[in-house]
Amino acid sequence: MYLSALGITVAVAVLAGLDxxxxxxxxxxxxxxxxxxxxxxxxxxxxGLQVGAxxxxxxxxxxxxxxxxxxxxxxxxVGCTFLAVVSQAQTGLPPQAxxxxxLLIGMPFGKAxxxxxxxxxxxxxxxxxxxxxxxxxxxxxxLERYHLQGLWHFAAASLATLTIVVxxxxxxxxxxxxxxxxxxxxxxxxxxxxxxxxxxxxxxxxLKVPRASLLFxxxxxxxxxxxxxx
Amino acid sequence: MKLPRSVxxxxxxxxxxxxxxxxxxxxxSLGLVYTLTPAFRQYYSGVTxxxxxxxxxxxxxxxxxxxxxxxxxxxxxEEQVQQGIDPGFTLGEFKSAMVAPCAAMGxxxxxxxxxxxxxxxxxxxxxxxxxxxxxxxxxxxxxxxxWFRIQGLxxxxxxxxxxxxxxxxxxxxxxxxxxxxxxxxxxGLLAAAIGAAATKHLSVGIFWxxxxxxxxxxxxTLMRRRVSSLLIIIASSLFLLGWFQLH
Numbered sequence: 001m002y003l004s005a006l007g008i009t010v011a012v013a014v015l016a017g018l019d020x021x022x023x024x025x026x027x028x029x030x031x032x033x034x035x036x037x038x039x040x041x042x043x044x045x046x047x048g049l050q051v052g053a054x055x056x057x058x059x060x061x062x063x064x065x066x067x068x069x070x071x072x073x074x075x076x077x078v079g080c081t082f083l084a085v086v087s088q089a090q091t092g093l094p095p096q097a098x099x100x101x102x103l104l105i106g107m108p109f110g111k112a113x114x115x116x117x118x119x120x121x122x123x124x125x126x127x128x129x130x131x132x133x134x135x136x137x138x139x140x141x142x143l144e145r146y147h148l149q150g151l152w153h154f155a156a157a158s159l160a161t162l163t164i165v166v167x168x169x170x171x172x173x174x175x176x177x178x179x180x181x182x183x184x185x186x187x188x189x190x191x192x193x194x195x196x197x198x199x200x201x202x203x204x205x206x207l208k209v210p211r212a213s214l215l216f217x218x219x220x221x222x223x224x225x226x227x228x229x230x
Numbered sequence: 231m232k233l234p235r236s237v238x239x240x241x242x243x244x245x246x247x248x249x250x251x252x253x254x255x256x257x258x259s260l261g262l263v264y265t266l267t268p269a270f271r272q273y274y275s276g277v278t279x280x281x282x283x284x285x286x287x288x289x290x291x292x293x294x295x296x297x298x299x300x301x302x303x304x305x306x307x308e309e310q311v312q313q314g315i316d317p318g319f320t321l322g323e324f325k326s327a328m329v330a331p332c333a334a335m336g337x338x339x340x341x342x343x344x345x346x347x348x349x350x351x352x353x354x355x356x357x358x359x360x361x362x363x364x365x366x367x368x369x370x371x372x373x374x375x376x377w378f379r380i381q382g383l384x385x386x387x388x389x390x391x392x393x394x395x396x397x398x399x400x401x402x403x404x405x406x407x408x409x410x411x412x413x414x415x416x417x418g419l420l421a422a423a424i425g426a427a428a429t430k431h432l433s434v435g436i437f438w439x440x441x442x443x444x445x446x447x448x449x450x451t452l453m454r455r456r457v458s459s460l461l462i463i464i465a466s467s468l469f470l471l472g473w474f475q476l477h
Binding site for chain 2: 206
């Protein structure tokens, strides 16, 4: 079961990793999609949805503009969903608790994704050099092949990030859960609210919108008033 | 020679792989050549095909969704040059003039506005455990995505250099500002949902949830001062775990 779950996770990780930059960009890579998809394939869509909902906003404001590489939230989402599903099966802790614990452990490892993504882009430069050389030799039929080889580089970068997230998580998560399982169960609903709240702060900090505070305040009060009446 | 619809469809499908060989040296140049190839095979062969490849294997970087606009116009210009029509500038000059504005408009519209607005709208559903959240996100995001990819190629190939005025008519920068305002409203609604859920946990009146707005704005101020969101999460989660450990 464990190996088949890992195989499914790797497949989603590669799909999400390619969708992130190299192919399609349909945004299947976003945590709100990738994590529930992983959870669904692993047989626990609720955990995936919780991981995705917690993670979605945090790095969304970091734009992939030009040469800038945002942290790899796709692999964090996929890897942490795997960790949460496996931990839940082993410990029987509530889904919210394992989702929160997996993210707290997995997210710092996800920073490695920026390094691997950069390496993939550097490896792609060699493909460009090969393509230029092929043109000089008049072998232009090679160009398409060299271009498509970039898929391997991005897939390898995704797998490397996933390995770091899952490997680091599998090492640290049991220790974390064995010492903090009691307080984690109580803190988990609050951590579940904390993640999107920090995400809102992160989004607002990056927006340059006229009258943003006024719009935010009015919609917030209106929303709360509506929920109070419901 | 006008390109058949099947070739344009191939160009469109290949545009989804524009960034496959993205690199720091020439960014999307090899992807551009890959995307243009089905059309070039109709226009050229042998040495002329080789020189066409050389012409386009140079720095190219724009927003991937608006790239089809440039690609369509480039195909039209190639066609016109073949027919002996002198556009008054080189294809390289045209691409250089187009890529930066398309990148700026696309980044502001798609990455800065459509994606976050769709994500927050989806989160409002997902937050309560509804699986419609992810579906809503994919639909909301990909409708404009596909529309601009397809319309970009159609208008670009149909209009050639006149695509510049089409781009201006789309008013993407204005739409980006309006969508960002919608995003702020959605963020307010999400904060309200968080406030309501928090007061439910504490079993207190929902109006205690008003405290959430200053917390969100305080977090926003912290992050404007370059405090890492990851650091805030780890610190506040450890505080919560410590709190419940002690109590």
